[in-house]
Amino acid sequence: MRDIERKLIGYRLTTAEILYHMPDHPSVLQSFIWQDLDLVPGFPMLNRFLQFWQTSIDGRLHSVRVAARGIIFDAEMRMVGGEFVMN
Numbered sequence: 001m002r003d004i005e006r007k008l009i010g011y012r013l014t015t016a017e018i019l020y021h022m023p024d025h026p027s028v029l030q031s032f033i034w035q036d037l038d039l040v041p042g043f044p045m046l047n048r049f050l051q052f053w054q055t056s057i058d059g060r061l062h063s064v065r066v067a068a069r070g071i072i073f074d075a076e077m078r079m080v081g082g083e084f085v086m087n
Helices: 003-008 044-056
Strands: 011-021 029-039 061-070
Touching: 003 029, 011 044, 029 044, 044 061
Parallel strands: none
Antiparallel strands: 011 029, 011 061
16 A cells, blocks of 8 residues: 555554664663654554564563654545646
8 A cells, every 4th residue: 555545544643753772782871763654553563563573573672752743634624626737
């Protein structure tokens, strides 16, 4: 599915700040920013990524902070009065 199709069915630009413990220095926290189109409120893409993180990456998760914003708003989409075709 293309990005515009995903946006039209409700996907939103989702940004997550992931704090994790450094594998070699567990008392030190490192920040990682993840961003993708995702569905609110379930966040299936983010949850899939976090599952991958927990199974494949050594850094233990500390916390995840999420922000989501719609890309296309109702006020931005309206029917046009006519169509102009140009060669």
